[in-house]
Amino acid sequence: MSSSRRDPYPDALRAGALLVVVFGHWMATLPRLVDGRLVDTDHLLAAWDAAGMLTWLVQVVPLFVFVSAAVSTAGVERRLAAGRQRHWWAARALSLARPTVSYLVVLVALALVALLSDGRLLGVFGQSLTIHLWFLLMLLTVQALLPWCLRMDTRMGVAAIALLVLAAGVLDLARADAGSLQALRELGARVAERQPGIAWLNMLVVWLVPQQLGIAWARGRFRGPAAGAGFVLLGAAWLLLAMGSGYPVAMVGVALAGNNMLPPTLALLGVVWLQVGVVLLCEPLARRLLAGHAPARAITVLGALGMPLYLWHKLAELPAAWLGERLGLPIDAGLPGEPGFWLGRACWIGLCLLMVAPVIAAVLRFELARARDVPPVDNLGRILLGGLALYAGLAAALVWGAWPGAAIGLPLLLLASWQLRRRGDAPRDDEGRADAR
Template sequence: MSRPDRDPYPDALRACALLVVVLGHWIATLPRLVDGQLVDTDHLLGIWEAAGFLTWVVQVVPLFVFVSAAVSADGVARRLERGEQKQWWAARALGLARPTVTYLAVLVALAAFSLLTGGRLLGVFNQSLTIHLWFLLMLLTVQALLPWCLRLDARFGLGAVAGLVAVAAVFDLIRAGATSLEELRWLGRAVSESPAGIAWLNMLLVWLIPQQLGIAWKRGRFRGVGAGIGLLALGAAWLLLAMGSGYPLAMVGVALAGNNMLPPTLALIGVMWLQAGAVLFFEPLARRLLAGRALGRVIAVLGALGMPLYLWHKLAELPAAWLGEKLGLPIDAGVPGEPGFWLGRAGWIALCLLMVAPVIVLVVRFELRRTRGVPAAEGMAPILAGGVALYVGLAAALVWGVWPGSLLGLAAVAFASWRLRAHQTKA
């Protein structure tokens, strides 16, 4: 249960963002059967171009970063005053590493079982079961820079946000090689057709923008329904201009639908304005609803289940596909526009929910029984070693999938968990 003095609105925003991510991933996965057997999966964006508009709603990672920064700002500021920012990041890193060890260990066990029995389903979902770990890498990085972002806000206010946007725009301009007004007219097309080059720096800069916005919101630099309407209008205009200049429609990192994520482009920033605007616009209504105890309890439960649900929801697709195949359910429902497609999507989501529920129960019970960390010793070296190992482990699983990525990732993340556990302060 959340503390009485805890603001329920940010928690509700994070819970909603989590549910959108989970349902979005399940909707996007299209199992493909041949003669009743699963042989592959499609992505919804690969067969339905208009689904790109859906990503303007379901790409809620900026919202999560925005809210996380707002929630953490005061605590990190106090840590800065005591010179404990390194320990704060170590605690956050450990909070990600510990449950990831469990997840990767299960993937290793599944891979071993599949190799011994000649199982085929794991091969179909190999990359899909680790691709979502990219978010942990990004979150670790931007949170490490949260103290720096707090200093920027204190000195420049909203000017810090404008500065980050301006630098990100410069990198897109360099990538496109745009030097004239005509070339600027088709900036998005040129960016999409050009190698990223120096624009890879936007992998950091663009994700710092919602963090800087979240700090500014927490500090009261913008608020109210009027500001929300203004940001919504800015986001809509931004996206229309971006699409008109040739940026891809979809706001996810899949090459089959263009690419506004690897690295992030100016177009993705339009979604950030929309989400910040929606936070302000719906705040009065949301706070009235959250005044009731029942909804508060639901939000508290979702908040407690956030990390387990994010880590394990993709794994639910594996048993869901197996059960759907065995029962002959319409999990392969063709393409949008064909009879039964959306009914098949609903059935697929129901199977995923059915499979994820017992997994989450088991995972939460296991994690609650694990021994918590001990107080940290002083020194940067242990924290640095744990942090580097955590990055390496997550990257290995992300790049190489369940096999051999999960095995390599497990070794590195387990080492990281040990080092960070031994060198973190109590919350």
């Protein structure tokens, strides 16, 4: 993974993970209509208990963290050697802040229009239009610790992974107040019924596990189908034990369907092992399939679409709902098991695809027209101020939705983008470019 030629396999994995997230979000959104007008949305997991097991496949955030760490390892090692690791994080933060500013600008504009007219649809979708920004907060945090994780791997090897898993386990044990053998047998049930308390630290600890695994993979600490099979078996056994002890089945944070995400629990690590195993099992065949020029071009295109598609795909639900109402399409098809439910899902996803295409085309045209490869700042004070503003802006939008969250978050993200960008005639450092590496 350290060769000069960009490795298409990790890029393909990241692009595939983002596509799964996008389609998963659309599939999970159940529009609810009354007299042909959208009045609310439901969540698939809240309406269908059996869908919880599907999240073992579509909860691909661990895969994205794993691959991002593997791809970034060589570049961060170079920066560590040059004493410029904070410059790398500033580049990553800037590359996320700038497109998010554009997204929040549009949300604020829509909210202002809604205040002056019928804001019914924006009211229904308001919170869901920013909920996916949690991922940016998590990714920025774990990547800020990537240099520390590299040092852990250097000193401890795969034992660093075991240490993080042990820490996550201790936090779940503390949450469950499991001080007896019977309590251990009921660990998952006790975790699910108690407030997280100190286990909120697993919002960091658990997500560092796939990052540490990605570093180990990049450095060749485990390879090949045999290791992959071992991870798959570990993941399957882990999930069986977790479900047996009472952990919720669903691997996303939907309260009515259980919650292994807020904060992440030990059960989520079972999905981590499975996904890493599948990556290793598929690696030889995937690399052969991706060796040609045509697959490489396709992966490049998907990679370019990745962040715009992730940021903007939820916005496509607004015009999709509007068009579904106007055409009288069965976007509200009731509950799973009822006639026409899957036809309704197909109509809804088809409308979202139709609506997202012009949105992404406009976004890409705008992003390509403005300055690219903006050099990041290398001043610690400005990085800290920009980082704090970025976190605060994303958090405001995440908590308060399109309105007033986006309006509060927008000036904070503008401040972050301004502080993280190198200004004046400072010399350009190609190592600091805001790329995925």
